[in-house]
Amino acid sequence: MHAVQQHASAQQEPVVILRDLSKVYRDFWRRTRIRAVQRLSVEVFRGEVFGLLGPNGSGKTTTLKMLVGLLHPTSGSILILGRTPRSAATRRILGYLPEESPLYPFLSAREALDFYARLFNLSGPERRRRVDQLLEMTGLTHVADRPIGQYSHGMVRRVGLAQALINDPDIIVLDEPTAGMDPLASRQVKDILRSLADQGRTVILSSHLLADVEDICDRIAVLYNGRLRAVGTVEELLVRGDRLIVSLPAADADLLQKITGEIRRRTHREPDISHPRRNLEDFFLDLIRTARDAEASDLSGAGEPGQVAEYLDHYAEHGETPPPHRIQAEKRK
């Protein structure tokens, strides 16, 4: 079951609020060059996977960059748990994966993760523990000491994802998280994100891969030319109430004729009859799993990602239990 249902009560309270957000890029002479985002208003709730969908140049990346404080809005406001994105306190609870994973190529994955962990002032033992768990989670343990410059694009993306989770973030912002990954790695990343959301974290991602967004997002906002064109749950946006699909076991021609005849008689319309199809991703993943089970392969690149890191798994337990002072304050009210 999706987090949107599990955390129904918590969802009524937005953790991220965008109000009339606009961003205009100007040239050296302050003339308007591009209106990247125009009067965007959206709320994102705790524990949901929220997708920004749109073609190239629609304002997805600009919106995400304003959300993490890398860009200043031209007008409008952003509140993350009641604070601005530029505040250090907000950044402590944010994890961000940019579109191109700009990691230092001369550092190894272990050194890079340790470096980002230092920026959160984690102690030495805590840093080592988290780095090891995230390397295991992303399947990079056996290449952890190689410089990132020698990694494939997909492996770099995995390091990027690991650094976004190094601080045990409450809100994870990901720009094209599965870009450049093979279908297997892409599926695993989507599973990780889904499980993080199920633990109560908020995931905001952008993508132009429609299947990815449909696969894991609870709600979607569609942008075009910087403007919001549609927002809602996947069900709300995609379900066609005027059509119905009935799935049957394979039927002989006689039975099929009777069924279609009955439908025609009652609705005065011609029904569509076809065999259901798997999508290409499912077919590919099945094929690879079968092949992998049949022969043990010697992987030279990234390995199989493991489970969500232990410290990330424990979030739900800690995160959903308000501390005593908060409970007492509520009681006093």
Next chain:
Amino acid sequence: MSSSAADRLEFRAAAVAGHRAARTTSHIAAVLRVTLLDLLRRPIVPILMYSLAALMGVMPFIPFLTLGQENRLVRDANLSLILMFGIALAVYAAGTCLYREMHRGGGELLMSKPISPLAFLAAKYAGVIVVLSLFMLAATPVFMVSSRASRGLVQVDWRLEGPLLGGLIAAPVLAALIALRRRRSLSQHAALLLPAVGIAVFGTTALRGSGHPLPDDFRTGYLLAAAAGVGLVLVNIAALAMTLSTRLSVPVAASITVLALVVGLCSGSMPMDGPGFLLNAFVPDWMNFWILSSVPPASPHLAPLFLWNLIQSLLFASALFVLGYLLFRNTDIVKKPT
């Protein structure tokens, strides 16, 4: 708003509030380290360092070729070489390290973490200053050994020059071997090894002496003061290039820096009234630093002049840093061509 998430935010903010200075220091140290590694891995850094050292290494042969009357010319030519190569390094390192990081590199990730713009900028300035210090640490011993060796007049003093040339060859070979074994960047090891080898060569040769009586203007303290004066010019040039690069692209920042250098060189010869006064107030006369090598060694003005240069340099660099911070703190971190 979700109470649990808000509590976590407040808890984390409270947990680190008491250690602000320690946190900032730790951030600066972490970013300084990667800045340094990033700069040192670029081949241009050791190329500049080694070319300079090699040129200064052969400088003592000039008196040999010109019947031995130009030993003083060797010293001044060495200082000029340090200044020219140093300016190239300072403009390149300072102009690119911040701008590329902000608009092409890891700045996007870095600035999404809880690091303040001030700490980030301070680490970048410090990184460039450390690279320039390494450059000066490599150049100064070579400059001193080379200048003193030229005192051998017609004959080159091989007791000084021999270990120097040997060291210059040994340093890159050793760096290559280490890089081969560690499978890491040759440039980083080469850039770090040359200063170490230079200092070792200077230590051994200086202890042994040159074998010739040295006039005052070839004594260690005097040569050191002249080299330090050039080092101060480089720090100022780097600060100017880095401050400009907070808003301007690399070619524009580099061009304006070079223009400021030329204006500064001219400002000394301008009258101190009207525009000349303003120019002298805002752009340092880079020749002031240079004058150190022209003051007679026994002059009582040497120490005060050096102190004045030091103060002027620090003030100029500090003002540029503050200006850089004001320009940088509200900059959009967005992809731009470099």
